[in-house]
Amino acid sequence: MKLYKKENYKKWLFVPLIFFIVFVFLIFFHPGIEQGIDLKGGNQIILHYSDHRDYSSIASLLQSTYSLKEVEVSETKGITEYGLLVNYSVSPDLDLARTKEAEFNYNANIDTLKEESKALFQPLIEKGILDASVVEDISLILNKEDLKTFNEETLVLASDNFNKIVLDLVLDQLNLTQEDAKVQIREVAPTLGKDFLKSSLSIGITALVLLIVVVLLFFKKIIPSLLIIFSAFFDIFAGLSGMALFGLPLSLVTIPALLMLIGYSVDTDIMLTSRLLHEKHKDPIDSSNDAIKTGLTMTLTAIATMIVICVFSYLTQMSVVYEISLILVCGLVGDLIGTWLFNAPALISYVEKNKSKA
């Protein structure tokens, strides 16, 4: 059976179009893609333990006690272990204290400053995030410089204390000790997150420009090169839709995975383009029908390996590996459509038009 026939190869172009609309809907409308804590800053605790535990009360407890804006608790189940992921935002009290402290005028009268500092930490003391002795300590401070250092250090201490409180609360609810639960803790400062986001953008843009340059250098023809780039975009959208469907956030792990997806998925497009443009004596339709065999072997092998990695890493709860491989699986499935139902028909039509001109 041949996929491409003289009369009707162009009809395939509708399939990627429909998929593209679906992708756009999934990515931008529903369910959409979230930014991970890598990019927006925040805290994350991942626990691994061997038997089922009741975690239902954790989210509500955290929310009610510390009025956190965001708390997200989800369980994953591996072969031998359970995993619990807790994402939470910084305590609003702490956040407020930080903003207020940043606005302090340290030129003011020391006694006023001391009173202000005490008021600053009062809500944190009430929540049990800071020890009551902080107020006492402030009274003992003699000069403004020391007060400034003290305030800054106390804020850091408060943030560490808060993370410890959350960890203890989670462990307590699960009835686990720190030794039983294999713990992963991450804390990303919002400023670092912003930097990450900025670098990710420059990386993305540079990669795109370089990709265009490389493809143009190799094929030296604008339209076939553009088709490859479009196809790569299609794959990225497929990968992003996968992220939206499976609830993977945009993060330091998923962004390079998406970039790698480009490098990986254009292989088939390059193979196809190279055959169609270089096999001049052959009918482009025949060339495409030949190329698809090679291409399917390539992509299906890749999908098979990625599915294996994906399933195995899911079962063993290696989230980094799981996220990367899941994106690659989705992107490569998208690549089957992008390469063979978009790039190939479009390129056949381009080659035929050129031939008829000549």
Place this chain on the structure above:
Amino acid sequence: MDKLFRKPVIIIWIILVFISIILLATKGLQFGVDFSGGTSFQIVLEQPVSSEDLLKTASVISKRLDWTGAKDVKVTPAGSQYLIAQLAESDPNEIAKLKSNILKQGRFEAVLDGNVLFSGDDIINIPKDPTKGYSLTVVDKKTGQSEWSVPFMLSPDAAKRFARMTFHKCMPIGMGGQSDYECDKTFFFIDRPVDSILIMDKALYLEEKEVPIVPESSYSNYISIDEIFAQLPKKPYIVDQNLTQEQVSSLLLDQNSGVYKVIVSPTVSEDVVNKLKELGFKVTILEKPENLPWIWEATGLKSIISLTPGIANMDVPTMESSRFQVFNSLTITGGGATLEEATQRRDELVLILESGSLPIPIESISTETISPYLGKDFLNYCLWIGLLVLLVVAIAMFVRYKHINLALPIILTCATEIIILLGVLSLLSFRLDLAGVTGILATIATGVDVNIIMIDELLKGEKKEQDAQVAKSSFISRLKKAFFIMFASAATMAATMLPIIFFSGGLGKLVGFAVTILLGTVIGILITRPVYAEIAKRNLEVSAQKHEQKGSQSSKGGSSSSVVSLSTPKQESEESSSVSSDSDKK
């Protein structure tokens, strides 16, 4: 021997695999916190700094994390604004303490008789320049005994103060008017507790009555703890079961002078601690570090350096004398039993002098902590995944080509690609993390892609061209085409992965992934793909020859066709070398 083993690329390949295995067996791989467990701090500085300042910041931070160097702390600069510190600690309490250590600005002071000779602010410059006296020389070639010296420049005011305060601080020793002196010692502190009182229990005091001048070294002179006490603004208290009446009234006097904080040794009785709290003191109980006397930790003492007679102006009668010298530029010298020890001591001293302040303040610290139990599991799982992936590739190749001669070499080249890649990572002392391993797994898959393209190009010829000569010439062109696709695909991979390395700054996670993929791609292009091309070509030819021989037996002109098949290897080897050199040029 098979002529295959005479191809340069095959020989290089075998050698590289061999070297890699040796490297992996001897040097091994380094693992990041993902696998080893521990904590990684991502530190953002307020602004980008020069690479020199960044390195300086990195060494200061590594010292703040671990003064004695016992914890295997690695601080690596990334980009121009980031530092990544990794260490094997996963207890949240310890992590919080370390974090505040990083943030704290250290206050360096050189103290003599309890008075500050100069502080971190007074040091203008530490020239790392041999012509200015920065040196390290081996004195005794046999034992490796070495001497070092570190020069530093003081501000004019500090230099004057220094000269006055050190004047005649040496005592002549020895007999018969020999000009041998024993000079006073200066004490280098970071964060000397100026607003706190030390309280030490008697047992610990007796234990540390004499402490080594160089605590980490086994061979060292000793110094009385009282000499260290003399450097503190408030005299420490030695307590027994409880505070005496005298001590209480003296403490209250201290309190009246504005000192409210006490630092207490861990074995001080609870009664004492309660009494101190009752008196209105803020009590900090300081644990004793493992390989350092408590008094060093409590006072922030980092080094003890003797003055020299020259510096103390011993040969000048009075300060008013015209020969009295003020030294702007001072030099500290020292030695070590081995070159290594001397280097270590010198570097430490430079750090102490510089560590007063970070060249640039820290904006934020992010942390990532992984339990060591988890990491170990991850490593095992990754090995399993790797093997599974190879198996899946093998099955897929066999199902598609049903040709063990084509499928087996794919597995072989893929496996060796991984081995060589791991060898390179070992050579680079690269810290492998989960993302890096995923990159390695992904290179297996990309490697297979190109090999599939190659097989299909080669097979296409085998089917269609019946004539041996035509087959051979088109063989080369098809191989060239396969290599063209391979280069284009490698170039696109580089185009998407290189920006990650250039722009990532502190994005440690991204980098591991990009580095392994890029290395894998490069190794693929240069070695394993050409190797696969050679092997596949030879296998196809062997099968083609068998085919021909079968054909010649049935046909009448048997002798002529056997001539063709004899000449084949020669021609083929010429052509193949042109192909591989072609690929090398690109």
